[in-house]
Amino acid sequence: MIKHECLVDFEPISLEEMENVKLMNRIDTKYVTHISKIEALLDMAKSVYRIQEIDGQRNMPYYTCYYDTEEVDMFYQHQRGKKTRQKIRRRLYEGSETPQFLEIKSKNNKGRTRKKRVSMDQGEDLNIYSDFLEKHTVYPQDNLTPKIENHFFRITLVNKNMTERVTIDTALEFHNFSTDKKISLPELGIIEWKRDGNDTRSDLKGLLHRLRIHEGGFSKYCIGMALTNPDLKQNRLKQRLRQINKVSSIH
Numbered sequence: 273m274i275k276h277e278c279l280v281d282f283e284p285i286s287l288e289e290m291e292n293v294k295l296m297n298r299i300d301t302k303y304v305t306h307i308s309k310i311e312a313l314l315d316m317a318k319s320v321y322r323i324q325e326i327d328g329q330r331n332m333p334y335y336t337c338y339y340d341t342e343e344v345d346m347f348y349q350h351q352r353g354k355k356t357r358q359k360i361r362r363r364l365y366e367g368s369e370t371p372q373f374l375e376i377k378s379k380n381n382k383g384r385t386r387k388k389r390v391s392m393d394q395g396e397d398l399n400i401y402s403d404f405l406e407k408h409t410v411y412p413q414d415n416l417t418p419k420i421e422n423h424f425f426r427i428t429l430v431n432k433n434m435t436e437r438v439t440i441d442t443a444l445e446f447h448n449f450s451t452d453k454k455i456s457l458p459e460l461g462i463i464e465w466k467r468d469g470n471d472t473r474s475d476l477k478g479l480l481h482r483l484r485i486h487e488g489g490f491s492k493y494c495i496g497m498a499l500t501n502p503d504l505k506q507n508r509l510k511q512r513l514r515q516i517n518k519v520s521s522i523h
Contacts, residue, residue, distance in 0.1 A: 273443055273458075274307070274427065278314045279330045282323035292323055300385050301481060303463040304488045306519045307442055308383055310461035312483055314440075320475045321438065324428035326368050332365040332426045333416070333439075338493045339398070339416040342403045346411075347419075349509050350494045359493055360416060361472040362392060366423075373403050376408045377414070399458050409428060420496050422446045431475065436467040438476055444492070448500035455499045460520035462490050488515060 316353040349357040364372040375389040405413045423445045429438040441462040498506045
């Protein structure tokens, strides 16, 4: 868990102000590192970034449930390296009055991520949201079932120009519904840089370079599935799993 003192010196940004920097159609870049480097990054970033604060909280607990087909098509699309792919998930912002959402993340062959979501204020039964699913995904709603859930804590930073967001996820925990296996990654930190385009000027890149934090893809869904179900084919994920083992203890 990130120490509280790492966050207190940031200028806050409210949820209402964050509406101006949603970036629902964006380019994402991810970085994987040890939690000690996350704390060093936060110390360096406090003069050039603001931190999202909701109800006095700056390190927010998140819950996510991922859906897939019976054949886990979405997992295998990612595992095979297909550039055009989707993920379907239910996300709850724990400790906040913000409603939970059903979200569809679509990635195209140009590396752009587009997110569509609908508030799940009518219950968790996907049948209620069949119109939304039919419009935004190619997967039949009646073939989707919950596969894995995870909990983590997220810090969200926004640059002073309001052109980019940086999310920092720690304390990841996974539970696989099929195998009932649970995994936690207490020493791992996932940084995600979200912006409109590759030409976005950013202080983040310089900070990451100084800390020798290198780019490395990380899908919570796919990594969680691979770690909790060894029967899944995961050849293309082996290098990423080795990197995780280098920087984090698995419990």
